[in-house]
Amino acid sequence: MSDDHNPLIPAGYDLVWSIVVVLVIILTIVALATLALSARRLTATQALVWTVVVLLVPLIGSVAWLTVGRRAVPVDPTT
Numbered sequence: 001m002s003d004d005h006n007p008l009i010p011a012g013y014d015l016v017w018s019i020v021v022v023l024v025i026i027l028t029i030v031a032l033a034t035l036a037l038s039a040r041r042l043t044a045t046q047a048l049v050w051t052v053v054v055l056l057v058p059l060i061g062s063v064a065w066l067t068v069g070r071r072a073v074p075v076d077p078t079t
Contacts, residue, residue, distance in 0.1 A: 024059050031062035034070055 010018075031054050039047045050069055053061040 024062075027062045027066075028054060028058045031065045035065060038070060 032051070035047070035050055035054065042050070050061075050065055054065055055061070
C-alpha cells in the first residue's frame with residue numbers, strides 16, 4: 001500500500017484556512033488603524049471598548065467598527 005501524499009505540500013484546506021487567517025489579520029489591522037485615526041473624536045471609554053472588541057472578536061469586531069462604529073463617530077469640522 002503506497003501513500004502518495006507528500007507531507008511537505010499542504011492540502012487544499014490548509015491553503016484556504018491560511019488565506020482566511022491572513023485576510024482576518026489584515027482586516028483587523030485596517031480596523032485598528034482607522035480606529036486610531038478616529039480616536040480623537042471618541043471618548044476614552046469608546047475608544048477602549050472598540051479596541052477591545054476589535055482585538056477579542058477580530059472578524060466581527062473589525063467589520064462592526066468599519067461598518068457601524070466609524071460612521072457613528074461625529075465629524076469635527078475643525079480637524
